[in-house]
Each structure stands twice: as structure tokens, then as C-alpha cells.
Amino acid sequence: MSDKEDDVMVIDEGSDVEGDSKKDIIKKDKKSPKKASQSPRKKEEKVGSAPGDNSNVPWIEKYRPHLFEEIVGNEETIVRLSVFAKTGNMPNLILAGPPGVGKTTTILCLARILLGENFKDAVLELNASNDRGIDVVRNKIKLFAQQKISLPPGKHKVIILDEADSMTEGAQQALRRTMELYSATTRFALACNTSDKIIPPIQSRCAVVRFGKLSDAQVLAKLMAVCAAESINYSDEGLQAIVFTAQGDMRQGLNNLQATFHGFGTITPDNVFKVCDEPSPLAVQQMLDHCRDGNIDEAYKIISHLWKLGYSAEDIISNIFRVCKSCAFPEVIKINFIKHIGMTHMRIAEGMNSLIQLTGLIATLCSINKK
Numbered sequence: 001m002s003d004k005e006d007d008v009m010v011i012d013e014g015s016d017v018e019g020d021s022k023k024d025i026i027k028k029d030k031k032s033p034k035k036a037s038q039s040p041r042k043k044e045e046k047v048g049s050a051p052g053d054n055s056n057v058p059w060i061e062k063y064r065p066h067l068f069e070e071i072v073g074n075e076e077t078i079v080r081l082s083v084f085a086k087t088g089n090m091p092n093l094i095l096a097g098p099p100g101v102g103k104t105t106t107i108l109c110l111a112r113i114l115l116g117e118n119f120k121d122a123v124l125e126l127n128a129s130n131d132r133g134i135d136v137v138r139n140k141i142k143l144f145a146q147q148k149i150s151l152p153p154g155k156h157k158v159i160i161l162d163e164a165d166s167m168t169e170g171a172q173q174a175l176r177r178t179m180e181l182y183s184a185t186t187r188f189a190l191a192c193n194t195s196d197k198i199i200p201p202i203q204s205r206c207a208v209v210r211f212g213k214l215s216d217a218q219v220l221a222k223l224m225a226v227c228a229a230e231s232i233n234y235s236d237e238g239l240q241a242i243v244f245t246a247q248g249d250m251r252q253g254l255n256n257l258q259a260t261f262h263g264f265g266t267i268t269p270d271n272v273f274k275v276c277d278e279p280s281p282l283a284v285q286q287m288l289d290h291c292r293d294g295n296i297d298e299a300y301k302i303i304s305h306l307w308k309l310g311y312s313a314e315d316i317i318s319n320i321f322r323v324c325k326s327c328a329f330p331e332v333i334k335i336n337f338i339k340h341i342g343m344t345h346m347r348i349a350e351g352m353n354s355l356i357q358l359t360g361l362i363a364t365l366c367s368i369n370k371k
């Protein structure tokens, strides 16, 4: 296949490689503008439905931000990207960060601002649900990069490779040259959880933008806004419980909110922990209090109760850590507790996930204060 940049490829919709038509926006031919604008329209509606227009839509989609101003957290990163949006000159990008913090959302916002009404024609989005082996880079991505689309001066087509860390190394290698060859017309935006899964040559061609977990206050604020929009009954402790289970992941928070609402109608800590199936932090806090007081019998009752409820050692230990790090113990005690919780977590991660390990932990914790 020729690598010439000027080659114009006309892609037949029927012969498209994968079936995820929502994601695959490929302009056909200027002679058939109707068809070209029909299928992308569907995508816009799906990705960007306004709040309140469809009760069946999961809230993570219903409340997906469409503007930079609506994205919470990671302010510096968003400011950096909005500069690209203003100047219109976006470099190739890698957005790296934990799940559910707004990477995909941010790229879509950026592309929408950069391309405006051309968004549907000039964006190709591929995610982990598409096959993204070397053939897709050779065919689909290259074909899209080669297509001629009339854009205002200074604007580029955007290829979004979501969940890029799941691309095979071969595919990433094939991307190296493609990125350079079509740099005059096309920009790439890769989203991934860890940038070290992206091969160094690709990293060196991109500006890396990092996202961090969202703070509890940021998740809480969004949850409250959604509760107001959906007229949900909630108690403050209920929302705190959702924030606790979300652990800085907005997607998890919204999903847990919706699941609790649909399951029980009101958001209380009990309902939240039933739906999210996590050990109750209240019980864990009581257990830690008993450990601090050196009361091993009471502490053991709680841990064995959690064990009998069927929670895994991993669930319990990570919950103990989260409760301990935010509890109100004196610092010296807290430091010691966390040290031993960490050691037990390590042993559990190595496979020693028995009740004995957890009991050993509470025995150690009970003896700390006595010393």
C-alpha cells in the first residue's frame, strides 16, 4: 500500500472492518453527504444526550461532561488542554491516569471544541472493544489518516485511541511511522491507565498528560448535583458511603449511586453497602477501636463475622486500610497500625488469604497500645 499522504481513500460503509459503528466515523465521499452525516449523528446523540432526556441511559453517560468547565478535578491538566483547544494546535497526546477520572471525556470535549461541526466527520475513535491489532493500524487508521476532509485552516483530524494500553506492541510499532507520515493532517490522542504500557517511541512522539484520582469532595459535589437533578432522597452519611466506595473514581461513584437508587430508592449507608457489597466501614471502625483498646475478643468477633459474611481477605484488608487511614487515632498509633496492615496486605496478596492472617493482624494491633 502506498504511504503517500495525498492518496484519497473512499471507504465503503458496508465493508467497514468492525461493527462498532457508533465509534467509527468515516466520511465517505463528498457526493453522498447525506449518508455520511447520518451515522455519526447517532454517535453524537448517544455520547452527548442532555440530562433528563432519557431515563434508560446509565447516569455515567447521561451526566458525561460536554464542556471543559463541567469536568471536575485535575484542573492543571484541563487548563493545559484548553490552551490547545484555544490555539487549535493540538500535539499528539497521551492521557494517562486511573479509571473513571475523565480521560475519555476530556479527549471528546477537546475534539468537540477543536472541530466543532466537523466533529462527526473528522474524528475516528477506536477503543478496546474494537480489534486493534496491527491490521487495524495498517488499514483502518491509515485509511482515515489518508482521507481528505475539508477542515478550516490549522485544524486537524483526530484519531482517538482509547484504552491504548490494550493495543498490542506490534500495533503500537506500526503506529510510529503512521503518526509521522500524517502529522500534517492528523493528530492522535491516546488514553491509557498506565503510560508505561505505551512503547517509548510513541511516548516520545506525544505530550503526556497525567490525570490523578479525584478527591472525595469532588466526587461528593458531582453526586449531589446528580441527586438534585434526579430528585433523589439521600442522607449525608449515605452519600459519604458512596464516596467511600468510589475511591476517587467518578464512574464507580455514579454507578453505585444509580444502583443504590434503583435497588432501594433512598441513599443510606446500609443500602449503599448492601448494593456495593463491601464490608461495612462502621463495623471495621469498631474493630479498630477494640484493637486500640487491646480488646481482642471483641475485635475477633467482628472480623470473624465479616469473614462468615463471605467477604474475601483482600476486600477486608483493603477496607481496614481505608478506614484506618482516615480515622481519628493519635498519629503514633495510626502509623503503627498502617505498618502492620500493609504487611498483612502483602501476605494476602502473596496468597495467604486466610482468616488466620487477619486474626494475626488484630492480635498485633491489640498488642501495640499495650506496649
Ligand SMILES: Nc1ncnc2c1ncn2[C@@H]1O[C@H](COP(=O)(O)OP(=O)(O)OP(=O)(O)O)[C@@H](O)[C@H]1O
Binding pocket: 059, 060, 061, 063, 064, 065, 070, 071, 072, 073, 097, 098, 099, 100, 101, 102, 103, 104, 105, 106, 163, 191, 192, 193, 214, 222, 250, 251, 254
Ligand atoms: N472529572 C470528571 N468530571 C465529571 N464527570 C466525570 C469525571 N470523570 C469521570 N466522570 C464520569 O465518569 C464517566 C466515565 O468517565 P471516562 O470515560 O472519561 O473515564 P476514563 O478516565 O476514560 O476511564 P477509563 O480509564 O476506565 O477509560 C463519565 O461519563 C462521567 O460521567
Ligand SMILES: [Mg+2]
Binding pocket: 103, 104, 105, 162, 163, 191
Ligand atoms: Mg476511558
